[in-house]
Amino acid sequence: MVLARPASATGICMKDNNNAMDTQTVAPPLLDFANVTIIRERKEILHSLSLRVESGENIAILGPNGSGKSTLIRAITRENYPVLCDGLRFRIMGNEIWHVGTLRTMLGIVSPELQSRYNRETTGRDVILSGFFSSIGLFMHEITPEMREKACEILEFLEIEHLADRQMTRMSTGEARRFLIGRALVHDPKALILDEPTTGLDLHALHHFRSAIRKIAASGTNIIMVTHNLHDIIPEISRVVLMKDGRFFSDGPKEEILKDDIIGGLFDVPVNIRKEGDWYYASGF
Numbered sequence: 337m338v339l340a341r342p343a344s345a346t347g348i349c350m351k352d353n354n355n356a357m358d359t360q361t362v363a364p365p366l367l368d369f370a371n372v373t374i375i376r377e378r379k380e381i382l383h384s385l386s387l388r389v390e391s392g393e394n395i396a397i398l399g400p401n402g403s404g405k406s407t408l409i410r411a412i413t414r415e416n417y418p419v420l421c422d423g424l425r426f427r428i429m430g431n432e433i434w435h436v437g438t439l440r441t442m443l444g445i446v447s448p449e450l451q452s453r454y455n456r457e458t459t460g461r462d463v464i465l466s467g468f469f470s471s472i473g474l475f476m477h478e479i480t481p482e483m484r485e486k487a488c489e490i491l492e493f494l495e496i497e498h499l500a501d502r503q504m505t506r507m508s509t510g511e512a513r514r515f516l517i518g519r520a521l522v523h524d525p526k527a528l529i530l531d532e533p534t535t536g537l538d539l540h541a542l543h544h545f546r547s548a549i550r551k552i553a554a555s556g557t558n559i560i561m562v563t564h565n566l567h568d569i570i571p572e573i574s575r576v577v578l579m580k581d582g583r584f585f586s587d588g589p590k591e592e593i594l595k596d597d598i599i600g601g602l603f604d605v606p607v608n609i610r611k612e613g614d615w616y617y618a619s620g621f
């Protein structure tokens with residue numbers, strides 16, 4: 337049996353079983369950060385953050401504009417590096433040091449910024465295939481039969497086969513966003529990081545987008561949802577981390593965090609939080 341949560345930071349769990357020591361290997365935390373400070377252009381943007389996210393845990397990072405969410409994501413993807421200091425821990429899946437190319441195969445990223453870079457003629461299928469090369473579109477890349485087969489599987493999984501040969505620039509925002517999810521899935525990543533993923537989606541597109549993400553979460557991929565919209569917090573997300581001014585403002589089970597006073601304090605406005613089934617909505621802004 338593989339335990340869902342490690343009992344120690346070593347990733348090895350020792351279990352007493354009828355006086356016999358049974359050693360079991362469990363996955364290390366997805367993220368294990370301590371004292372992470374990020375400075376950009378001489379400005380301290382993230383202030384000594386500590387965050388531990390277990391393997392298998394789905395979280396939302398929620399915060400107002402400018403709170404540091406994207407900077408934190410760039411730290412996770414190793415585009416931003418923290419200031420060296422005593423007590424710094426900067427582990428991803430148990431490792432401090434990563435080859436960025438390898439890390440990118442283990443973390444799938446979807447963001448509106450990535451979508452804006454697909455501004456030339458690229459078919460939906462090629463957008464997915466470009467994920468194998470971390471490129472924006474295909475150029476002289478050699479596509480193997482295995483890659484084509486994987487792209488077909490993803491098209492089917494995301495129910496977007498009918499759009500595979502359409503140019504990205506001729507798709508709606510919602511359709512294009514689903515192809516970017518497909519691109520992020522080519523390496524079967526351990527985690528899918530979604531940065532403001534529902535920006536620009538209408539209700540129909542939102543419905544399809546959420547269904548796709550829920551299906552991915554159900555398949556065992558960790559979801560890290562970065563957002564300022566409560567309606568992005570899919571039922572599979574159980575923990576919410578709030579960010580404000582480059583610091584963690586609050587962190588815990590969503591039932592405890594998504595409260596009028598806490599979310600009102602986060603955004604500095606009166607807020608009414610409404611729960612409908614497993615979904616949360618905010619009004620009163």
Ligand SMILES: Nc1ncnc2c1ncn2[C@@H]1O[C@H](COP(=O)(O)OP(=O)(O)OP(=O)(O)O)[C@@H](O)[C@H]1O
Pocket residue numbers: 376377379381399400401402403404405406407408564
């Ligand atoms: N390269 C940079 N140089 C200087 N300041 C930066 C840089 N990148 C971000 N910042 C500043 O850091 C702060 C946090 O920005 P960040 O983009 O991480 O916030 P965010 O929570 O993702 O915001 P939003 O929700 O608007 O996308 C902002 O004040 C921003 O102006």
